Amino acid sequence: MxxxxxxxxxxxxxxxxxRPYPKAAMFELTERGYSSLFEQLISCIISIRTLDETTIPISERLFAVARTPEQFLQLDASRLTQLLYGSSYPDQKAATMLGIAQRTVDEFDGQLPADYETLISLKGVGPKCANLALGVSTGNAGxxxxxxxxxxxxxxxxxxxxxxxxxxxxxxxxxxxxxxxxxxxxxxxxxxxxxxxxxxxxxxxxxxxxxxxxxxxxxx
Missing domain, CATH: 1.10.1670.10 (Helix-hairpin-Helix base-excision DNA repair enzymes (C-terminal))
Incomplete structure (x- = not known):
């Protein structure tokens, strides 16, 4: 027994x-300075059906071009899709990210609220990404x-x-x-x-x- x-x-x-193994992607990315709630949510979307070994470099490639909702909205869908190549369903993820960026700018003055219900109301964001982004970026339990x-x-x-x-x-x-x-x-x-x-x-x-x-x- x-x-x-x-x-x-x-x-x-x-x-x-x-200890000998790499950290989970979201925790590794926050140590590299990508710790805002928006960045964490975007990286979590990248990680869907995508290995951590791929998620981290794609996130860094994307954030070298755009890190805020306003900067994302300066990209068209085709450019954003190109930046997401290597992850699964890059075109779908690009559309999801642009939708999140647009709502963040239109409804929240460019700052995502640290609120679970708000995050899961965003199209394409489920409980896993909402809780992970909140937990890693803000310390809010999830x-x-x-x-x-x-x-x-x-x-x-x-x-x-x-x-x-x-x-x-x-x-x-x-x-x-x-x-x-x-x-x-x-x-x-x-x-x-x-x-x-x-x-x-x-x-x-x-x-x-x-x-x-x-x-x-x-x-x-």
Whole structure:
């Protein structure tokens, strides 16, 4: 029988285990100076169905040309699409970004409000990007559940949910608010490099003691 799940100990061990690996894209970008709410939201849109290794250089290429809503509106859709090449669906993302920039200028005087409900009202912005952008740029508590967070927390047996949105709701009930931002910061690289989708590194996992290994049939 597994011991009672101790989230504090588990997250501490996860943080130690991921030190050799690159930070999640949004956290890396904020360390590089791209820390405004608008920049974080734009980078999160870039990251949709796009690897971090691609998201970071594309974000930097884009921000070398435009970093504010006003500057984005100086670009036409074709130019913005060119800057987004390498990410998935660059034309769709360009349209989404221009729509966000336009609303930000028209309704919020160029400054996105640090408000979850406002962010998800923007076309193309879902709960994951809203919470992640808020958490990284402003420190406002929000749990962002990507594929890694969803897989890891369900594999642990800490939650039981069929979809990321349902995982988010369960985590919000079980995780102290002070740790909400850490969930994505820690579990994204942990899920990418250690608790992988196929053949997870269970034999050397630092939190195997607490993990129920739900759905794991083969591992390393």
């Amino acid at each position: 597994k011991p009672d799940f101790d989230l504090d100990v588990v997250l501490t061990r996860v943080e130690e285990a991921i 749990i962002s559940v990507d594929i890694h967070v969803h897989r890891v927390t369900n594999r642990w047996g800490f939650v039981e949910a069929s979809q990321p949105e349902k995982t988010m709701l369960q985590l919000e009930k079980k995780v102290p608010r002070s740790q909400w931002v850490d969930i994505n910061r820690l579990l994204m690289p942990f899920g990418k490099h250690i608790c992988t989708g196929t053949l997870p590194h269970c034999s050397t996992c630092p939190v195997l003691t607490w993990c129920e290994q739900v759905g794991v049939t083969k591992h390393r």
